[in-house]
Amino acid sequence: MARTQTRPADSRAGSALSNGTALVLGGKTVDGRSALARRFRDVYGELRNEYATNSGGPITPSADAMLRRAAQMTTQLDLLDRDALAGDEIDIKLYTTTSDALNRALAACGFHRQLREAKRGVGAGARDQFKGASSFGGMLIDVEPERNDD
Incomplete structure (x- = not known):
């Protein structure tokens, strides 16, 4: 039995969203030059770069x-x-709900772990290693209280 390919071999055959030529799926015209679209693209690009750097591998679908989703929630916040x-x-309910959802999305991508490791590090050198995590709301990312195991 032959395997079917789940992704097109030629990136031009995929959707505009998949190949990076559109911000959203078709049906709605979005001017990518607006301040909000530029902010989304900046945040999304920074998150992708940080994730790729810290994961050491390709970004999975x-x-x-x-x-x-995290970039979209960041722009809404x-x-x-x-x-x-x-x-x-x-x-305030929308703000809190969106902040919590953003925290969960970032945690699912491993960003909460990076912030925790930076906080446990010694001196500014360790924090500098993970300084990108704080640019996406470090206070939002680290919501678990420090445990006192006395």
Whole structure:
């Protein structure tokens, strides 16, 4: 029995989302030049780079999906932060729920472990090694309380 190929051999045969030429699936026109689209692309690229560097291997489709979700939640939280800092009321339940979901998405990709290791390190050298983790909300990532095993 011949195996069927799950991914197209030619990257041009995949969806625009899979091959990186579109931010979202078809059906909705998205101007990739807007501030929000640029922010999403920046965060997504930084998360992918950090994940690839720390995992030491290729980015799997499941990890890529989680990184895409994390980038989207980060941009949505950025909008809520902007509104709150401007003095506008925000939906605190939405903010908290999105923050928690972002934390879980980043944890699923291993970012919480990196932050914990950086905190346990000695001096600034160890923190510098993992400084990228803090750029995505280090306080959000490390929500587990430190355990006192006395």
